[in-house]
Amino acid sequence: MRAAIGLIGTALLATSSGLWAQEAQPAPSPGEIVAAAPRSDWRAIDASDLLVMDLAPDARGRARRVVIQLMPPPFSQSWIGNIRRLAAAHWWDGMAITRVQDNYVVQWGDPNGEDAAKAKALPARLHDTVASQYTTPADDVPLSYVLSRGGRGPARLELHPAPPPTPGYRGFADSYVDAVGFVGGFPMAVEREFRRPPPGVANAGEIVPTRIWPVHCYGMVGVGRNMSPDAGTGAELYTVIGHAPRHLDRNIALVGRVIEGIEHLSSLPRGTGTLGFYETPEERTAITAIRLGNEITALPTYEYLDTSSESFTRYLEARANRRDPFFITPAGGADICNAPVPVRRVPAG
Amino acid sequence: MRAAIGLIGTALLATSSGLWAQEAQPAPSPGEIVAAAPRSDWRAIDASDLLVMDLAPDARGRARRVVIQLMPPPFSQSWIGNIRRLAAAHWWDGMAITRVQDNYVVQWGDPNGEDAAKAKALPARLHDTVASQYTTPADDVPLSYVLSRGGRGPARLELHPAPPPTPGYRGFADSYVDAVGFVGGFPMAVEREFRRPPPGVANAGEIVPTRIWPVHCYGMVGVGRNMSPDAGTGAELYTVIGHAPRHLDRNIALVGRVIEGIEHLSSLPRGTGTLGFYETPEERTAITAIRLGNEITALPTYEYLDTSSESFTRYLEARANRRDPFFITPAGGADICNAPVPVRRVPAG
Numbered sequence: 282m283r284a285a286i287g288l289i290g291t292a293l294l295a296t297s298s299g300l301w302a303q304e305a306q307p308a309p310s311p312g313e314i315v316a317a318a319p320r321s322d323w324r325a326i327d328a329s330d331l332l333v334m335d336l337a338p339d340a341r342g343r344a345r346r347v348v349i350q351l352m353p354p355p356f357s358q359s360w361i362g363n364i365r366r367l368a369a370a371h372w373w374d375g376m377a378i379t380r381v382q383d384n385y386v387v388q389w390g391d392p393n394g395e396d397a398a399k400a401k402a403l404p405a406r407l408h409d410t411v412a413s414q415y416t417t418p419a420d421d422v423p424l425s426y427v428l429s430r431g432g433r434g435p436a437r438l439e440l441h442p443a444p445p446p447t448p449g450y451r452g453f454a455d456s457y458v459d460a461v462g463f464v465g466g467f468p469m470a471v472e473r474e475f476r477r478p479p480p481g482v483a484n485a486g487e488i489v490p491t492r493i494w495p496v497h498c499y500g501m502v503g504v505g506r507n508m509s510p511d512a513g514t515g516a517e518l519y520t521v522i523g524h525a526p527r528h529l530d531r532n533i534a535l536v537g538r539v540i541e542g543i544e545h546l547s548s549l550p551r552g553t554g555t556l557g558f559y560e561t562p563e564e565r566t567a568i569t570a571i572r573l574g575n576e577i578t579a580l581p582t583y584e585y586l587d588t589s590s591e592s593f594t595r596y597l598e599a600r601a602n603r604r605d606p607f608f609i610t611p612a613g614g615a616d617i618c619n620a621p622v623p624v625r626r627v628p629a630g
Numbered sequence: 631m632r633a634a635i636g637l638i639g640t641a642l643l644a645t646s647s648g649l650w651a652q653e654a655q656p657a658p659s660p661g662e663i664v665a666a667a668p669r670s671d672w673r674a675i676d677a678s679d680l681l682v683m684d685l686a687p688d689a690r691g692r693a694r695r696v697v698i699q700l701m702p703p704p705f706s707q708s709w710i711g712n713i714r715r716l717a718a719a720h721w722w723d724g725m726a727i728t729r730v731q732d733n734y735v736v737q738w739g740d741p742n743g744e745d746a747a748k749a750k751a752l753p754a755r756l757h758d759t760v761a762s763q764y765t766t767p768a769d770d771v772p773l774s775y776v777l778s779r780g781g782r783g784p785a786r787l788e789l790h791p792a793p794p795p796t797p798g799y800r801g802f803a804d805s806y807v808d809a810v811g812f813v814g815g816f817p818m819a820v821e822r823e824f825r826r827p828p829p830g831v832a833n834a835g836e837i838v839p840t841r842i843w844p845v846h847c848y849g850m851v852g853v854g855r856n857m858s859p860d861a862g863t864g865a866e867l868y869t870v871i872g873h874a875p876r877h878l879d880r881n882i883a884l885v886g887r888v889i890e891g892i893e894h895l896s897s898l899p900r901g902t903g904t905l906g907f908y909e910t911p912e913e914r915t916a917i918t919a920i921r922l923g924n925e926i927t928a929l930p931t932y933e934y935l936d937t938s939s940e941s942f943t944r945y946l947e948a949r950a951n952r953r954d955p956f957f958i959t960p961a962g963g964a965d966i967c968n969a970p971v972p973v974r975r976v977p978a979g
Contacts, residue, residue, distance in 0.1 A: 340689075383893045384848050412958055456803050456965035499733050499873045509958050524848045524873050524967050528952045531959040544732045544900040551893040603877050609761055609858050610880040616805035616965060618873050 308604035311596050315623045318592035323584040324466070325627065326350055331574030331583070332368060332537065334389075336378070336545055337567040347542040348574075348583070349502050349520075350624070352535065353465040355421045356495060359408040360504050360534045363515035365573060370404040372516065373571035378549060382557025384523030387546040388505055389568060390516055403516060410504075410512040415531050419471070419490035422464055450602055451614040457527045461496070461617040463588035466624075467538065468496050468617045470530060495535040498525050498618035500543050504534040522547040525618040540583055540624040586623040596623065657953035660945050664972045667941035672933040673815070674976065675699055680923030680932070681717060681886065683738075685727070685894055686916040696891040697923075697932070698851050698869075699973070701884070702814040704770045705844055708757040709853050709883045712864035714922060719753040721865065722920035727898060731906025733872030736895040737854055738917060739865055752865060759853075759861040764880050768820070768839035771813055799951055800963040806876045810845070810966040812937035815973075816887065817845050817966045819879060844884040847874050847967035849892050853883040871896040874967040889932055889973040931976040945972065 309317070330353070336345040351361050367373060373389075380388035393399035455461045460471040472492045478484045495501065502520045506513035513534060520539050539546070549566060552559040559565050574580050586593050600620040602611035658666070679702070685694040700710050716722060722738075729737035742748035804810045809820040821841045827833045844850065851869045855862035862883060869888050888895070898915060901908040908914050923929050935942050949969040951960035 381897075383896055415959075454803065454805050456805060456963050456968075457961045508955060525965075527968060528949070528957070528961050528964065530961065532952075532957050547732055548730075548897050548899055550897055600877070603881075606857060608877070608881050610764075612806045612877050612879065614805050615877065616874075619805075619876060 307606045309599065310603070310605035311599040311620075313605070314592060314596045314599055315586060318586060318590070318596075322587050322590035322592040323625075323627075324587050326466075326540075326583045326585060326624075328574035328577070328580055328582070331540075331580070332364065332571060333574055333577050333580065334373075334571045335569040337569055339545075345542065345545040347545055348540050349537045350466070350540045350583070350585075351537040352467055352495060355417050356464075356467070357414065357504075357534050357536050359410045359414060360513065360515040360536050363407045363410070364518075364536060366404050366407060367516055368571050368573045368576075371570065371572075372401070372404060373568050376401075376568045376571075377562075377565035378546070378568070379552075379565055380519070380556060380558045381522075381546075381549045381551050383551045385521070385526060385557065386519040387522050387549060388517065388519040390505065390518060392562065392565060394517060403514060407514055410514065410534065412509055412512050414512075415534055416472075416492040416494040419493050422490075422493050449611060449613045450598055452601065453597070453617050453620070454614055455617060457496075457530065460490075463593075463622060464493065466585040466588060466622045468498050468501075468620075468622070469493050470496050494531055496525070496617065497521055497527050497529045497535065498538075498621065499523070500539040500621070501535050502537045502539060503529070504536060506533060520546060525616075527618075540585075541626075582627040583624055584627050588622060593622075596620070656955045658948065659952070659954035660948040662954070663941060663945045663948055664935060667935060667939070667945075671936050671939035671941040672974075672976075673936050675815075675889075675932045675934060675973075677923035677926070677929055677931070680889075680929070681713065681920060682923055682926050682929065683722075683920045684918040686918055688894075694891065694894040696894055697889050698886045699815070699889045699932070699934075700886040701816055701844060704766050705813075705816070706763065706853075706883050706885050708759045708763060709862065709864040709885050712756045712759070713867075713885060715753050715756060716865055717920050717922045717925075720919065720921075721750070721753060722917050725750075725917045725920075726911075726914035727895070727908075727917070728901075728914055729868070729905060729907045730871075730895075730898045730901050732900045734870070734875060734906065735868040736871050736898060737866065737868040739854065739867060741911065741914060743866060752863060756863055759863065759883065761858055761861050763861075764883055765821075765841040765843040768842050771839075771842050798960060798962045799947055802946070802950065802966050802969070803963055804966065806845075806879065809839075812942075812971060813842065815934040815937060815971045817847050817850075817969075817971070818842050819845050843880055845874070845966065846870055846876050846878045846884065847887075847970065848872070849888040849970070850884050851886045851888060852878070853885060855882060869895060874965075876967075889934075890975075932973055933976050935972040937971060942971075945969070 330351045332349040332351055334347040334349065336347070338344055351364065376390055377392050378387060378389045379392050380386070391401050393401070453461055458470040459473050462469050462471055470493070471490050473488050474491050475486055475488050477486045497503070499521050502518055504513035504515050505517035505519055515536065520543065550564065551557055552564065554560040586596065597620055601615040602613060604611055679700045681698040681700055683696040683698065685696070687693055700713065725739055726741050727736060727738045728741050729735070740750050742750070802810055807819040808822050811818050811820055819842065820839050822837050823840050824835055824837050826835045846852070848870050851867055853862035853864050854866035854868055864885065869892065899913065900906055901913065903909040935945065946969055950964040951962060953960055
């Protein structure tokens with residue numbers, strides 16, 4: 282009997298009991314679920330939504346390219362509009378990585394930005410930016426793309442879709458906000474409130490999303506700023522290279538995330554000055570150019586796993602409950618930054 | 631009147647209303663709270679509980695030293711016992727950093743460890759290690775050192791001490807477990823269960839901790855292993871250099887954390903092989919020596935902020951609710967890995 286198990290096909294297993302399936306085939310890892318996702322579950326990223334940063338070659342002459350996906354509307358559009366203008370004006374060419382703080386951020390921009398006499402002039406007609414746009418009204422967001430995974434407090438409203446009914450899966454409860462989800466491939470926090478029914482209507486009221494904002498996970502890209510009310514122009518950017526600094530959520534604008542080449546930033550020498558700024562110009566890494574993807578010749582096409590797809594739902598469940606062979610005790614839950622949205626180059630063929 | 635505010639001393643402010651205090655002086659940052667902690671809130675780390683790793687000098691000839699604090703009893707003692715023997719035998723001298731995976735781990739040990747014919751023999755009399763010791767019975771742990779910060783589910787038992795009564799502070803709810811806390815300067819997960827009252831006793835029962843285990847935050851050091859039931863000897867070690875991979879909790883042994891010099895590991899070039907292993911020996915960074923701290927001449931004394939101190943409680947609250955001047959919107963909560971236990975060299979004088 283035992284020898285026959287190896288011959289039982291996957292289709293047959295799906296009709297067997299869960300126990301049998303578990304004995305016969307190891308549970309897929311999150312990576313295996315992503316690798317098996319059908320082409321129809323992937324969404325191409327438009328080249329015009331990519332920001333491509335080329336650094337000076339490394340000590341051994343190897344090219345260093347960092348590719349950033351900009352967030353979709355309606356999020357952070359004043360800053361992203363400015364970033365598009367700065368890239369179109371080739372404003373960053375000759376700028377530098379100025380700060381690398383361990384377990385926190387890598388920052389780039391004008392090394393003379395704090396010195397009004399030496400700072401490079403910004404392009405004309407940049408948008409004004411304001412702190413109120415760190416968050417977005419939920420009414421402006423296509424909620425069918427929001428996957429909420431539990432939350433905190435007595436009301437655990439499940440938005441679309443519900444967690445899969447696997448034993449021990451408690452979802453993505455969050456330490457910072459009531460609910461989290463994904464919009465357009467980006468991790469988001471969701472604030473909700475209880476709305477009483479209108480006078481004379483006999484129902485229990487409902488819990489509705491009110492505001493949504495992107496969250497500071499590893500690789501997310503944000504806009505440096507001075508003390509509020511300054512909200513930053515978009516000329517000074519940073520990316521997260523450590524544990525998610527979620528205390529920055531709602532306190533600073535996020536504009537995208539690194540989808541390729543973050544190792545060229547995260548492995549840079551740490552700065553020894555205050556906040557990890559480099560103390561000498563020689564320590565900085567030069568930026569050769571930053572361009573929008575549609576200005577780059579022969580750029581690969583990138584795609585992300587649709588966060589409303591069945592594959593992504595299974596990926597989330599597997600991130601929260603590792604059952605692939607290395608693991609002994611599945612956690613039952615995870616935090617949103619431990620479930621990065623899969624991105625890949627579009628495979629050939 | 632306004633000019634006079636600057637003259638009002640701190641002692642006077644403490645008796646004023648909160649509003650006045652807030653207007654007159656910015657709220658302290660977590661770092662400022664730590665800097666102001668009295669000497670009596672710090673606990674010296676015994677040199678014999680430090681593991682000191684010296685790497686080959688960098689390309690510019692600068693020394694690279696990484697200092698690790700080993701966990702106190704009763705946690706992971708079979709592995710830690712082995713690590714003490716390996717260090718005493720100078721077993722790691724000439725070994726190497728073999729793996730650097732971005733946003734995950736740096737691993738070191740015997741580059742030939744997988745090849746039985748070439749692997750370096752381990753010292754005699756190492757302890758056997760078993761997966762059941764990834765967690766520790768709560769009865770074995772001094773619970774007065776456990777600070778629980780909320781949790782998930784209907785029962786939000788607060789262990790010692792309760793969160794400070796500041797508005798909007800919801801504590802450290804966790805995405806992975808029911809409760810979290812600290813023991814001896816290390817971040818811990820706490821599993822709890824409801825115990826019914828004994829027959830004939832008229833009370834509501836109680837929620838009691840059952841098992842406790844350390845969690846995978848940035849800088850934590852763990853023991854590489856092969857597939858279970860192998861639990862690793864302690865000869866193969868890794869540290870976390872990215873977002874907390876909490877899915878590894880209870881699946882692998884943690885033995886300590888890096889308290890100084892992690893930048894020498896986190897900034898290493900990423901490996902391009904499977905799982906971030908280096909593909910050629912030339913890419914590896916050589917380990918000159920690993921020693922217990924009491925074998926090192928002129929090692930500084932390190933100390934950590936007592937996690938049962940009032941200063942640490944205030945630090946936690948400030949990590950969860952940033953009100954220092956840069957911040958606009960305090961989060962109200964945080965995850966345990968976003969509140970690293972402060973460690974410093976004992977200041978002179």
